[in-house]
Amino acid sequence: MSKSVIMLSSLTKKFLMAFAGLFLVMFLPVHLGINLFILPLTENHVEIFKEAVHFMTTNPLIKVMEIVLFSALFLHMIFGVILWFENRQARPVGYKVSQKSKVYSPASRFMIHTGIMVLLFLVLHFVNFYFVKLGLTSAPAGLNTPADNHDFYNMALNLFSQPLYSILYVVLICGLGVHLHHAFQSAFQSLGLNHPIYTPVIKGVGLVYSIVITAGFISIPIFFMLQ
Amino acid sequence: MKFTLKIWRQENAKAQGRFETYQLDNISADCSFLEMLDILNEKLVNDNISLPVDTITFDHDCREGICGMCSLYINGRPHGPEQGTTVCQLHMRRFNDGDTITIEPWRAKAFPVIKDLMVDRNAFDKIIQAGGFVSVSTGGVPDANAIPVRKEDADLAMDAAACIGCGACVAACKNASAMLFVSAKVSQFALLPQGKIEAKERVQAMVAKMDELGFGNCTNTYACEAECPKNISVENIARMNREFFFSKLTLAKRESNGGGVG
CATH class of the missing domain: 3.10.20.30 (Beta-grasp domain)
Known part of the structure; x- marks a missing residue:
């Protein structure tokens, strides 16, 4: 770490940032796919959800992927902070008139901010769910079940029944959406892919992806708030 | 007025x-x-x-x-x-x-x-000195079209070479990054057969110099492209990224045993 990481080329840092980011992007639809079964999509949605949770918490392959996922997340955060810090240093004296240049992606100005929102969300999420699975924190009273079969469904219902939690959840997920909107297309550029035909497609897919992920996740607390 | x-x-x-x-x-x-x-x-x-x-x-x-x-x-x-x-x-x-x-x-x-509104842009010259050239000895005038070049590549190289090195990209960038300038200079050579010979060493040397001089990192905001007086495209930045990673994977420095045939 430390010096050798900072000494990496700016392009290499961006490459690793983009690569780790795209890996994280693949994880979100999987998680969303399971979460959506909290909603009464089918008659046996609770069983499907519980089945999926059981699979995700016990399958050895998922456990390996979990390590890869956390490594990618850690790498992404570390480089995000290093790059942000270096970028601040590159302009010690700022402009009096704020910058008025047209930019393709306004969200790119707020990547560190929206990134911190995502981190806050993850902290909340870990305390409420992941640490329960690990046995570091306990589930709410009455919802303690055997170690390999936590009642995540009722834990989620319990949390979404609190409007304050639901509102926070929606706000933070919107931060994730803004983050993703820039991140998706930006990652391909950082990896060196810019093409007259493919780039507009990537930008379109990125927009749809960020909207679907955001709308998907926030639909759950909104559903419970409207009930 | x-x-x-x-x-x-x-x-x-x-x-x-x-x-x-x-x-x-x-x-x-x-x-x-x-x-x-x-x-x-x-x-x-x-x-x-x-x-x-x-x-x-x-x-x-x-x-x-x-x-x-x-x-x-x-x-x-x-x-x-x-x-x-x-x-x-x-x-x-x-x-x-x-x-x-x-x-x-x-x-x-x-x-x-x-002083006042005048800034020292020697940093750009230093980046050029690091590799923004083709080191061949000039001989007689070569025949036109002796080296075939794709029309599209010639056009792209010419577009990149339109960069006048004013530094507006750095000024516009929220991170004071010089990526548009450096990528234009890398691209104008990398696209042409004469420049391809030294392309791998060039991109590494110019990027290393850019980092050393304290320019920021690229966040793909594209304010540089919007403000460039010569409309240099951010496609060049992606091309430089490609050139850089490719060179990292393929460039193997061997000990030179000195001298060529001449």
Whole structure:
């Protein structure tokens, strides 16, 4: 770490940032796919959800992927902070008139901010769910079940029944959406892919992806708030 | 036309700078922005004829948009409100009568202020010296078309070579990144057969120099492309990224045993 990481080329840092980011992007639809079964999509949605949770918490392959996922997340955060810090240093004296240049992606100005929102969300999420699975924190009273079969469904219902939690959840997920909107297309550029035909497609897919992920996740607390 | 000008004044790189306000009247709408500053400087001299006057220092040279010397940050935009032009090609008719115009120098750690609105852009020269050239000895004039080049590649190389090295990309970038400049210079060579020979060493050397000089990192905001007076495309940045990673994977430095056949 430390010096050798900072000494990496700016392009290499961006490459690793983009690569780790795209890996994280693949994880979100999987998680969303399971979460959506909290909603009464089918008659046996609770069983499907519980089945999926059981699979995700016990399958050895998922456990390996979990390590890869956390490594990618850690790498992404570390480089995000290093790059942000270096970028601040590159302009010690700022402009009096704020910058008025047209930019393709306004969200790119707020990547560190929206990134911190995502981190806050993850902290909340870990305390409420992941640490329960690990046995570091306990589930709410009455919802303690055997170690390999936590009642995540009722834990989620319990949390979404609190409007304050639901509102926070929606706000933070919107931060994730803004983050993703820039991140998706930006990652391909950082990896060196810019093409007259493919780039507009990537930008379109990125927009749809960020909207679907955001709308998907926030639909759950909104559903419970409207009930 | 009448203008209120807020101009950054700074004695030298070390001195503390400040904004000074100037009033200017009777400016023709067809006056260029630099001519307007000339008129202001003349006025400063004439108004204080018996005193030594510290006129406003700003960079300029060809005044026809091709030399890359002018470098003014006007109302929050490098080279002012006109798209795809340098300051010398900007005319006062682009402003409204009575406007307040704020003029600042390029702001970047790698571009220290020399005086007032003039910054030291030697950093760009150092990046070019690191590899922005083709090292072949010149002989006789080669036959035209002796080396075949794809038309599209020739066009892209020419577009990249249009970069005049003014530094507007650095000034516009929220991170003061020089990626658009460096990528244009890397691309103009990497696209052509003559430049391909040294392409791998070139991209690594130029990127390393860019990092060393304290420019920021690229966040793909693309303000550089929007402000470039020569409309250099961010496609060049992606091309440089590709060139860089490819060179990292394939460039193997071997011990040279000295000398060629000659």
